[in-house]
Amino acid sequence: MTAPQDVAGPPPAVKTATDTKPTATAPGTIYGLGLGPGAADLLSVRADRLLRGARHVAFFRKAGRAGQARRIVADMLPAGVVEYAMEYPVTTEIPLSDPRYNALLSDFYTTCTAHLRGLAQGGDDVVVLCEGDPFFYGSFMHLYSRLRDDVPVQVVPGITGMSAAWTATGLPVTWGDDVLSVLMGTLPEDVLTEHMRRADALVVMKIGRNIDKVRRALQAAGRYDAAWLVEYAAMADQNVVPLAQAAGRVTPYFSIVIVHGQGRRP
């Protein structure tokens, strides 16, 4: 699982009786822990073990909210664990294209990273909670790219939210040689339409306020009647509905639209 760049270096030189220099503290490891789609028993056995043995846990959340990652593991945190909540700065007033948006987020990740780096350099392991899979979209990557040259980082992959979404539809998503395209609802409508035309199976994430644009793109691509809307996949309030039957629906940002492939099936 360890990234090639993260492989432990050569073993430390053997100490002898004449070696009197004080030993530097061995750095701790930062674990990017894939939590999977949202059910506590869909963590991997490895992630479950690391989490239950953690002394430091870090997670992202919106200001004033409990945080979805924290909620998933609420019943699994060991007694006495030290929590570090990384609260996203409020950016709703700043358009995505404004340089201030990037600068604000960059500062935020730098601050979080400094704290985590300090813990690891002091010898502590830290588990960073990541919804889904840490390297598949998501915020952990912005910490990872800032930490990987300084301290040991290990990534534990997780079940993606999209896996839970297509499982929830009760239909396989890809067969035979189907091409699957994963699209963000935040993309421009014409880009969405073009990809929706060309792929066999589709996953569209980041729905929320983009739902009407996603509908129009699916319609233009001739895929609308085959689309499913999945809300809260793998969670207690999971809901699956044909998209065409959900007209006017207000749906969360983390909802997922699925169009199944129709490839070879003997």
Add this chain to the structure above:
Amino acid sequence: MTAPQDVAGPPPAVKTATDTKPTATAPGTIYGLGLGPGAADLLSVRADRLLRGARHVAFFRKAGRAGQARRIVADMLPAGVVEYAMEYPVTTEIPLSDPRYNALLSDFYTTCTAHLRGLAQGGDDVVVLCEGDPFFYGSFMHLYSRLRDDVPVQVVPGITGMSAAWTATGLPVTWGDDVLSVLMGTLPEDVLTEHMRRADALVVMKIGRNIDKVRRALQAAGRYDAAWLVEYAAMADQNVVPLAQAAGRVTPYFSIVIVHGQGRRP
């Protein structure tokens, strides 16, 4: 997790003292169990629990081989479990486009299904081992489509092989609004090239003897120098190498090629 179609029906009518009809055996459930990419501790906690409590386990394998799914769980099978090996028919002599190919596979899945249906109708639960995620390519779907109307089937999603592959590269695969396309190396070269040109991030599966075609398509799309070849992701013999440095390499069918997206990163 349960598919909408698989939700348990209404509870059985309450029995009264005058109800003398013999009770039919309640059917068992067939579990499509996602095993993840190949490490025993990358099963989900749910899959681990179901597997360790199983009385019947079924899995696919090539004739005369131990089977990769069976190998992953070798140390986890409970004592006394009944194993059902589903051995793929030998099809190497028949081209994929020959109708006999489809007929042979269809007969095979029908035979497997009959056995599993019999077990479930007799009241037994059966765990079917699925590498990766059961609804993402793979063979379980061909059993599922034949069983789902007759007996209860539940699917447990798993970590995909591609998640393990991009984790192994030590680099996040998708950022911001990146479009990810998942392609099979078995596709025609021009189809591969076209998708490789249009997507930001790429996963190419089913490599093996298709590797030279995949190379040519990546070169034509201008993506070759950014491509990584991942063999045995998450397994003991995991190997990651830039594709351009693996010229002439013979690689397994289940190898995965990754091209990382370069999207927004504050």
